[in-house]
Amino acid sequence: MTAQQHPLPLSTGTDYERLAARFRPIFARIAEGAVERERTRSLPFEPIEWLKQAGFGAVRVPVAHGGAGASLPQLVQLLIELAEADSNVPQALRGHFAFVEDRLNAQAEAPQDKWLKRFVAGELVGNAWTEIGDVRIGEVGTRVSFRDGQWLLNGTKYYTTGSIFADWIDVFARRDDTGADVIAAVSAHLQGVQRRDDWDGFGQRTTGSGTSVFVDAPVEEENLIDFASRFRYQTALYQLVLLAVLAGSGRAALRDFAAEVRRRTRIFSTGNAPRVSQDPQIQQVIGKAAAQVYAAEAAALRAAGAAQRAYESHFGQDRSAEHEANVAAELESAKAQAAIAELVLRATSDLFNALGASATSVEKQLDRHWRNARTAASHNPLIYKERIVGDWEINGTEPPYVWQIGSGPANAG
Structure with a gap:
């Protein structure tokens, strides 16, 4: 089949302010409970339900099919606003938006x-x-087998971000009959699907990134998707969600620290003004952080533009142009990751220079911004991303599109 046989109106963008206006009241409600959820490690079931009911999960679906028709830069901008409210929530939706993009x-x-x-x-x-x-790198323990007239899924996965909130789960597995790697889209509501909230990271603690176990979970044959057909810019898309999490974390930190400075009345004898808010050195701390967050957000949106071009090129007839767009999407997301992680981690740490020791109060939870950013920035190690970009710049080596993690060779020293 060719791209012309099943034409689909593409999601190339809409009026962003009108789109965002639909969700900003929900974002505000989510922000109201963010500190308490962080303090008590309460999963955001209710906030995610608010977003579901408002159609947030369908913003990338074309208007002709009932969605909002948002472009990828617009999706990332929305995720940044949502991450400012609670950075756990957009990361919990990361797998969802990747599966939507694939479909x-x-x-x-x-x-x-x-x-x-x-x-x-x-x-x-x-x-x-x-x-x-x-499990060794390159191997897959999770299997789908045909028994008693149906396909059954068995295996255990970790880091199953967002699955505890989901209706479906995008499971990477291997077919027993052919040995081919597939995506098994399985209903999350089946008896054979168990989801546990056992993620123990020091940041992003309410993303639902725990264990999922599948025991003879039925999968419809139409929901066994050849992994080789997966959309090529998938790793860039996954990374874009994390970039939005980082940029939103930076915006939230800037918001909270600026508010603390505005209302602070105690000053140091070594300061420069009768109020902290009037102290030029404190103003500089806030101003520098604002610039760092601004640059982080701008980099995320530019990288999203490259992914949008990869999406649109898939529906054209120039395979060479599509390939180039996929390469650009991967490289731009990697470069943005390296830059944004450094900018936001520095901002969320240095902002403590604007306040005294009271800023470390557990009650205020100001440390959550750095913890959350550090955790998000630890996905897909930066050092390897930087090497991949360097190899491209020096040698023109094409970046990998799919990565795996697992045990090394048995004879490794």
Whole structure:
């Protein structure tokens, strides 16, 4: 089949302010409970339900199919605003937006109307790809087998971000019959699906990034998707969500520290003004952080533009142009990751220079911004991303599009 047989109106953008206005009241409600959820480690079931009911999960779906038709830069901008309210929530939706993107790309070859209707109805998709323990790199322990007239999924996954909130789970598995790697889209509501909130990171603690176990969980054959057909800029898309988390964390830190400075009455004898808010050195601390956050947000949106071009090129007929767009999407997300992580981690740490020791109060939870940013920045190690970019700049080596983690060779020294 060619891209012309199943034409789909593309999601190339809409009026951003009108789109954001739909969700900003919800973002404000989410922000109101963010500190308490952080303090008590309460998962954001209710906030995510608010977003589901408002159609947030369908913003990338074309207008003709009932969605908002947002572009990827507009999605990232929305995720930044949401991350400013609570950075855990957009990361919990990371797997969902990746699966939506895959189904949008798949529409070029075969209709995906059933999935698009599910997204518009508010159904969310979680993520279950990573295995821990003795599994070797390149291997997959999770299996789908055909028994008693149906396909059954068995395996255990960790870092299953967002799956505890989801209606479906995007599971990376291997077919027993052919040995091919597939995505098994399994209903999260089946008896054979168990989801546990056992993520123990010091940041991003309410993303639901724990363990999911599948025991003879039935999978419809139409929901076994050849992994080789996965959209090419997928790693860039996954990274874009984390970039939005980082930029939003920076915005939230700037907001909270500026508010603390405004209302602070105690001063140091070594200061420069009768009020902290009038002290030029304190103003400089806040101003520098504002510039760092501004640059982080700008970099995230530029990288999102590259991913949008990769999406649109998939529906054209120039395969060379599509390849170049995919390369650019991966490299730009990697460069943005390296820059944004440094900017936001520095800002969320240095902002403490604007206040005294009271800023370290557990009650205020100001440290959550650095902890959350540090955790988000630890995904997909920066040192390898920087090497990949350097190899491209020096040698023109094409970046990898899919990465795995697992045990090394048995004879490794």
